[in-house]
Amino acid sequence: MMKKLIIFFIVMGLMSCGDGFLDIKPSSSTVVPTTLDDFEQLMNYGNLVYAYPDMLDVLADDYYLEETYWLSRPTLIKNSYIWANDIYETIESDLANWERSYSQIFYSNVVLEGLEKITVTDGNKKQHNQVHGTALFLRAWALYNLAQLYAPAYNKPTANKDPGVPIPLLSDVNEKVQRNSVEEVYARLLNDLKDAAPLVQSEVDFGRPSQAAVYALWARVLLAMGNYEEALIKSTSSINAHDGLVDLNTGSLDYKKTLYMGLDGNGPFIHSNNQNIQIKSDLVITFELSDLRQSFFKLNTNGNTYYISPYKLGNYFFRGLDSDEQYLIKAECEVRLGDKDQAIATLNHLLKHVHSSYVDKVAGTKEEALSIILQERRKQLIFRGLRWSDLKRYNRDGANITLTRTLGEKTYTLSPNSPKWLFPIPVNEIKSSGIPQNLRK
Known part of the structure; x- marks a missing residue:
């Protein structure tokens, strides 16, 4: 069995290079997993199932680079x-973002199809359910991350027309795909999460999805859609299933205590x-003296601030699911739905869990409360891939935020309505599948 899986992993690794991922043509003699144990091992293959696109942090505004360091970076990072206008130049593929996410979907489809051939018995039902739920969860995870990079924000009036990403639903890589609409992408991943919730285990394990993790991702998706009523329900459900909020006065953050692991394991920038990777001063100064999260910041040799991982992951930042995000989703939804006092509570x-001496925040208006909550969201979730x-x-909701970067004497600007909020699809994918590219001008 292990030999079978090793062969499969090697084949998958070879598939991620060269032609577009959606245009893979594997040999008919490829040995693939067939047993429930095989499928479980696939869904426990950490480098794949935990993968998170690094570009979701690279593009955002919480950090800055000095010009000399920027010049030394690889083409894809430097341009991003x-x-x-031209992100890829002569580069044709993008393993860390497009290809790895579609690898997650491919593996999920392999497992989902394979499970259909395995009879469920009293003896294997628990394992079967967990593997089934994990595959659904992973496909939703990948589709959501792809949508954040390559599609516009979900906007209900236009979602059925806005270009999303392809949704392969078969392990047959000859399946003809197209760019589904944003509406179709979110409908599919929400349906996968709905189906996964009753299948996965109730016990929380950072290495595999639990009910609390499914609800957490569900809440994240619904918040992005602007569906605050449902996002409030799902974030509350996640907290009720497992409240893993860590008190920094008495404990420390640890990836093993989180709801679900996520990281960029592909040589992250x-x-x-x-x-x-220096943190912008306007963000640093928002941390109060009693804020224990200040210990995550350090000064480099030039006296500028950088950030270290608080999750005991060495050089990697945690980009998975945890209870702190659920409290922030809950608070934001409560204030947007008109319950200002409950939101601040x-x-x-x-915040009582991250301050050594804490005085409750108060807000006189809904607008003031929302501003406070969104500021704390940014502070708590730095480099979590969400900004x-x-x-x-x-x-989308009218904030009209413009981003700027300054390098030497030159300033680069990303305006609120720029098409550059959509990351370009890799060139090899456009060539092989013929799907339309995201325009940059």
């Missing part, structure tokens, strides 16, 4: 940092202990 509960999606939804 300034939201260039933005990683902990990189003193050249929810936020204060979270880019947040900026897109804020601008």
